[in-house]
Amino acid sequence: MGIALREKEPISQAIFRAPVRISFRIYERWRRATSRFRGFDFDGHRYRYLVDPYNTTWLTERAVEVPIVEREVRDAEARNARILEVGNVLAYYGDFNHVVVDKYESAPGVINEDIVDYSPGNKFDLVVAISTVEHVGWDEQPRSPEKLTDALENMRSLVAPGGRLVVTMPAGYNDYLDARLRDDDLGFDWLGAVRRRHRWSLRWRSIAVGQMTFRPWRSIGGANEIVVGMNRF
Template structure:
């Protein structure tokens, strides 16, 4: 009974006290948090991700990267497509990457709606990229996202998975498509940022309303969609 009591106290200390106080320290010190602090996705504990690039310890990257990386590590590189060149900024990668704008060696510079590979992928991932499709482009076409998602699903092998992360509040049209169910995934998951120290929790809401850059910098809510191709 006593051990159980102290175990709960230690868990509370890890999840709250350590998390909230180390965030205000420089990046080199904030890394200490990853020894103690975890967040939960689909009932499984994950370490927060810390990296200097793009200030990944202080925004939504801190949960996007570990979730997507876990899936990527479960597949062979030849079976993976990444939409948007993100993971290469943090890890050495060997899978296919398509990115319309980023001119980097090894990246396929093609619009995702026009990408028609000769093979089908078992895993397609995208980290905070699809909200830009048709929204931050010319010509402006918010409905282009439907073409992009249809094409990505077509690029999947039967039994393959498409996993995307989308910050809420960055594209109001896409937010509305998610809210109204016009865009459908096999699984819909939402996270909400709950502190200035970049702590995130998964919610059981059908949709999480949030403003971008308010009250905290960048995304204050995150959508994670998982689509599994059955036929």
């Protein structure tokens, strides 16, 4: 057995191919350098930031939380899974055909029910909520922060065996939620976090939940960190 030697390229061919090789290398360097501006890594997946005029998503946490949840939903759709979204968010950014429960927002097909009371009599393979649970009880009258745990409990009761719950929550918006996240006693099996690279950055990166700072949510730009909570059943 001999070692396979690469045939030497004739000089004429090498001269002809050199510009192609050089441009490819330049392109690859440019692609690697700029990809960190276009996306972020989270839980073993690469995501592109959501850039959409509705809610100027590139400025806010929507840039990262919608792609994370959309991936879950598209995977579930491919399996013909039954999907429930709590809080009407995804419909603003694409075509979806799942059940949506939102207490206050009127839109075609949206079920206007309180998530604490929603009891359709059937279960779902995937239940998702994007930046919604922090409003439950906190932005309602009378204020009742503990209602958030009732909402999560009901959402879990709606997941079928083998299914999952995926919830994104901004940090720094709801003090009660922040305290429960710090103590990790909201009943999630798994928690992950994504944070802006610096305070005003439009770029985000994954961090451990223990590294979170819970910097206050701002009316311009929204959250500095989001938490993703999951349960598998």
